[in-house]
Amino acid sequence: MAKKISLIVLSNSGTTVKQLSIPVALLVTMALAFILGAGFIGISFRDYQTLRKSLAANQNAAQTIDEQREEIGQQRLQIQSFAHEINALKEKLVGLDQFEEKIRVIANLTPSQTDDNLFGVGGAAPEDLDPQLELTRRHEGLMREMHQQVDELNAASQRQQSSFGSLLDKLEGQRNLLASTPAIRPADGWMTSRFGHRVSPFTGRKEFHKGVDIANRKGTAILATANGIVSYAGKKGPMGNVLVIDHGHGMITRYAHLSEALKKQGEKVKRGDIIAQMGNSGRSTGPHLHYEVQLNGVPVNPATYILN
Structure with missing residues (x-):
């Protein structure tokens, strides 16, 4: 026969109103249910906190990714801007070379005696860079071309500097020659x-x-x-x-x-x-x-x- 626990309910005056008999198994079951429920609630609360932290981390990661994408976009815009500047510098350098030749013709000087032209032996000006790339495309190829052309422009600028130095010396010598050549009437009369x-x-x-x-x-x-x-x-x-x-x-x-x-x-x-x-x-x-x-x-x- 199952064991029971008797509970006596007293009134305010102390007299017995009702007596309850509760099986021990039921009490154990209720206690276990309470303990399991409390444990489930604790675990659920812990999972909720973990999920909340994970969601916050994901939001931060998403924000970081967006910021990095924006930064990459800005960097690619800068790369394209630098490509435009390289093209402009190359055009100016070619213009200076043509201007020097014009000065030599006007001053009746011999052409530049450098062993090679502005961009090396038999070399022509490198093709213009194409900076019109979509920002979503990778720019490694453009950057490689930029580095190569920067090296070529640096070498060309050194040749141009040397050639301008030679031109300046010749113009200075010609100016001295002109200043030392009689050119005016020595007296009125x-x-x-x-x-x-x-x-x-x-x-x-x-x-x-x-x-x-x-x-x-x-x-x-x-x-x-x-x-x-x-x-x-x-x-x-x-x-x-x-x-x-x-x-x-x-x-x-x-x-x-x-x-x-x-x-x-x-x-x-x-x-x-x-x-x-x-x-x-x-x-x-x-x-x-x-x-x-x-x-x-x-x-x-x-x-x-x-x-x-």
């Missing part, structure tokens, strides 16, 4: 005798006149016709007071019959500087300047070197 054969006003015989004569009032300013260094200032027989300027490159100018030389031997002069005053020293028929131009010791026609 009237040209009374030209370069070449003439009848001497003193002997009446035919002679070779090595320069030109320019007549004006005594004291008229005489100008250096090019940059140079005074190589002689003093008297020289029938030429009277003479001043000679060495312009380099085998070129000298001589100024004779001066009333006074205003520069001394060894002084540097520039084109347009006042170097002397007109006079009639030496053998002269009146105040005038005898002006000579000599190239490598040979007299040449000064009129060729008067451009104003």
Whole structure:
């Protein structure tokens, strides 16, 4: 016979109202059910917390992935922008090379003497990069091309720098040559005798006149016709007071019959500087300047070197 537990229910006055008999098995079953229910609730609560944490982690991971996708998109946009800049730099470099050749033609200089052209021996400018890729596509191929073209442009820029250095040296040399070449009228006045054969006003015989004569009032300013260094200032027989300027490159100018030389031997002069005053020293028929131009010791026609 099953065991039972009797429960007595008392009233407020203490008298017995009802007596209950509950089987022990039922109580055990109810206790087990309570314990299992509590355990199930605990496990469910724990699983809920775990699921909640997992969901939060998944949300964070999803946000991180979205941020990384956005960052990758921005990086690919930057790669495309750099590709455009590389194309623009290449175009500018080619333009500079063409500009240099134009300068050489205008300045009557020889073409660039580099052993190869701007982009290497037999090389042409690399093809333009194609940055028009979808942002979802991988950009490794474009990046490889960019690295290769950056190396090529770096080498080309070094060649261009060397070529521009050579051009600058030649232009500087040409500028010095032009500055040292007689190019202006040495004095105001009237040209009374030209370069070449003439009848001497003193002997009446035919002679070779090595320069030109320019007549004006005594004291008229005489100008250096090019940059140079005074190589002689003093008297020289029938030429009277003479001043000679060495312009380099085998070129000298001589100024004779001066009333006074205003520069001394060894002084540097520039084109347009006042170097002397007109006079009639030496053998002269009146105040005038005898002006000579000599190239490598040979007299040449000064009129060729008067451009104003």
